[in-house]
Amino acid sequence: MSLLRGRGHRHREVVELNITAFMNLMVVLVPFLLITAVFSQVAILDLNLPTDGDASAEPDEPEFHLEITVRESRIDVGDRGTGLLTVIENSSQGYELDELGEYLERVKQRFPDKADATLLLEPEISYQTLVSVMDKVRVLERLDAESNQVMSYELFPEISIGDAPLSN
């Protein structure tokens, strides 16, 4: 035992690195970077509102125009020309957004070229609900079973926003 230690000591007395300066640098750098680090990413949703110039210039062809109306207790999906397509009632947990997504997927299959939709909201709807519904209208997320990855499919990314008509 004493033999081993003695030999080790002889070898070791050369390799004493002075790392104090490096340590100081690290100790300063780590808190600085921790403070400036961004942990919550902020993203944006684009909205294109019509300005005064190009409003109401659309011809009144009988074209399909998707309208999603968010009310206090339900979400109505309809066509501006022909009227209501479906009503999605709230469950006890709130809005049935998954059901809305599935229904919009079927709409997209019938009208593959359609990219715009109108979101109509009642005055008391919260901002979070607006954003959640916009998410569902914009993209559809599907789990690809083979690669186990989530694929995003575009549904109706060009969203305009308006007031909901009074419910009957």
Next chain:
Amino acid sequence: MHYSGGRAARMERHHKRHKRNGALNLVSLMDIFTILVFFLLVNSSEVQTLPNAKDLTLPESIAEQRARENVVIMVTDTDLLVQGRVVASIADVVNSNELVIPALKAALLNQSEREIRQLSDEEAAQREVTIMGDKEIPYSLLKRVMATCTDADYGNLSLAVLQKSSALKLSALSSGG
């Protein structure tokens, strides 16, 4: 065999041994710091363009588009701010019935006057503004803020949201791992 030598010699030996063993072993600490520094350096390369929203909670969304540098309107539950300066209180705004909020419009017009580059009319109508709203604000208030923006010739609105992974993505991660 240890009885040779006096007390002083023994103490000296004792101290010498302690001095050698007393040096801190900093290797693992250094490892952690080195990894942490590189991780944080890589992480902080993305520059945040939007101000920190301390007094409001942004709504969560699966949006992935990055924020751009432009005029920021903040709607907290007490105040309305343009570029960090309070322009009106929410209580006043809710109490008045006009669609356009005059104080906000004045602040926005003031912002566009301060631009150095003079824009043509077409470009001016496409100016951008980012709205950072608390997730609890009602649509009626949001609508009036948006109407004021378009009235002040800010045609391109973006809504700031907090990025989160969808539940589907999380489940894929946990089952895939």
